[in-house]
Amino acid sequence: MRVLGIESSCDETSVAIVEDGRKILSNVISTQIDTHKLYGGVVPEIASRKHVEAINLVIDQAFGEAGLSFQDIDLVGVTRGPGLIGALLVGLSAAKAFALASGKEIVGVNHMHGHVCANYLAHPDLEPPFISLVISGGHTYLLEVKDYLDFEVLGQTRDDAAGEAFDKVARALGIGYPGGPIVDQLAQKGKSRDIFPRVMLEKDSYDFSFSGLKTAVMNYLNQAKQRGEEIIVEDICASFQDAVLDVLVEKSLRLLKDKKMKTLVLSGGVAANSALRSRLQEAFQGTDYKLYYPPKILCTDNGAMIASAAYYTYQNHRGQSLYADPSLGILSTETSVQ
Numbered sequence: 001m002r003v004l005g006i007e008s009s010c011d012e013t014s015v016a017i018v019e020d021g022r023k024i025l026s027n028v029i030s031t032q033i034d035t036h037k038l039y040g041g042v043v044p045e046i047a048s049r050k051h052v053e054a055i056n057l058v059i060d061q062a063f064g065e066a067g068l069s070f071q072d073i074d075l076v077g078v079t080r081g082p083g084l085i086g087a088l089l090v091g092l093s094a095a096k097a098f099a100l101a102s103g104k105e106i107v108g109v110n111h112m113h114g115h116v117c118a119n120y121l122a123h124p125d126l127e128p129p130f131i132s133l134v135i136s137g138g139h140t141y142l143l144e145v146k147d148y149l150d151f152e153v154l155g156q157t158r159d160d161a162a163g164e165a166f167d168k169v170a171r172a173l174g175i176g177y178p179g180g181p182i183v184d185q186l187a188q189k190g191k192s193r194d195i196f197p198r199v200m201l202e203k204d205s206y207d208f209s210f211s212g213l214k215t216a217v218m219n220y221l222n223q224a225k226q227r228g229e230e231i232i233v234e235d236i237c238a239s240f241q242d243a244v245l246d247v248l249v250e251k252s253l254r255l256l257k258d259k260k261m262k263t264l265v266l267s268g269g270v271a272a273n274s275a276l277r278s279r280l281q282e283a284f285q286g287t288d289y290k291l292y293y294p295p296k297i298l299c300t301d302n303g304a305m306i307a308s309a310a311y312y313t314y315q316n317h318r319g320q321s322l323y324a325d326p327s328l329g330i331l332s333t334e335t336s337v338q
């Protein structure tokens with residue numbers, strides 16, 4: 001089954017064609033980062049307008065790169081949430097228009113399911129059950145993925161998301177947007193010191209909290225400035241990143257152990273973090289634990305992950321409704337394939 005996947009929830013307009021949820025035939029990503037970095041973050045109204053400008057071109061390019069025509073598609077999958085309302089509406093409108101004109105079925109897709117499904121594109125052997133650490137710009141979850149569409153949320157953030165913490169700290173340091181990849185690079189040249197808190201919450205909790213860490217970094221920077229101390233940006237990046245990773249790694253490993261599971265799957269933009277990957281790889285070396293993560297281009301938003309999620313959604317007759325829902329929960333499984 002060939003699925004056309006359309007993603008427009010935030011600042012990437014992306015369209016892909018994927019076969020049977022696993023094989024990418026094309027995956028075109030048009031990013032708006034250069035526009036939004038002028039403002040230090042995504043400006044919703046500008047994002048919507050940019051999606052409108054890009055969407056038809058990106059759809060054409062996705063067909064061109066796959067060498068396919070409209071009739072070769074079996075299903076349309078489109079992100080319906082969570083995300084920015086105006087941005088979501090652009091993708092949904094384009095998908096509905098395509099489905100109507102071509103007579104194809106269409107399913108609404110949960111963007112967070114897409115982030116997990118990015119791993120199926122990269123690893124043909126990967127199948128549920130597994131534990132997934134989902135760490136993106138707006139969400140942070142520890143999930144037990146029991147089946148393709150059967151999730152249990154075991155931990156989540158109580159305030160800021162992991163990616164949001166990277167972005168806000170980068171903004172405070174004035175090093176650019178989005179912050180994650182820049183902090184990742186600079187941290188490699190810095191010396192990590194134990195100057196920021198590791199917020200573990202209650203002893204048995206798998207939940208996260210990153211807003212206190214963000215505030216601690218800001219306080220540290222303000223105090224250093226007042227005292228006239230030199231701020232070594234690389235060292236701050238390394239120290240902050242270690243504080244985030246210590247918590248992510250410890251809670252993920254504890255959950256695997258408690259659930260007696262051996263497979264950890266990283267999903268979402270922060271899964272691109274090189275220190276996180278190498279730390280977990282090191283922890284698993286010589287054990288029978290397995291670590292999976294997508295290539296960096298599939299960690300952040302893309303149409304291929306949405307096409308994959310659409311395939312599994314359709315197979316499970318769990319097609320989601322087709323209205324935009326900015327705060328769609330990860331467990332939402334409203335039905336209606338049209």
Ligand code: ATP
Pocket residue numbers: 009010082083111115135136137138139162163164166167178179180181184268269270271272273274299300301
């Ligand atoms: P959501 O999926 O929650 O709606 P989003 O779609 O904006 O949010 P993603 O596209 O999954 O988020 O990921 C973007 C986030 O990933 C940003 O916060 C970015 O800083 C972070 N990120 C990207 N690369 C890295 C990296 N190498 N290290 C750490 N964070 C990273």
Ligand code: MG
Pocket residue numbers: 010011012300301
């Ligand atoms: Mg983005």
Ligand code: FE
Pocket residue numbers: 111115136137300301
């Ligand atoms: Fe995302």
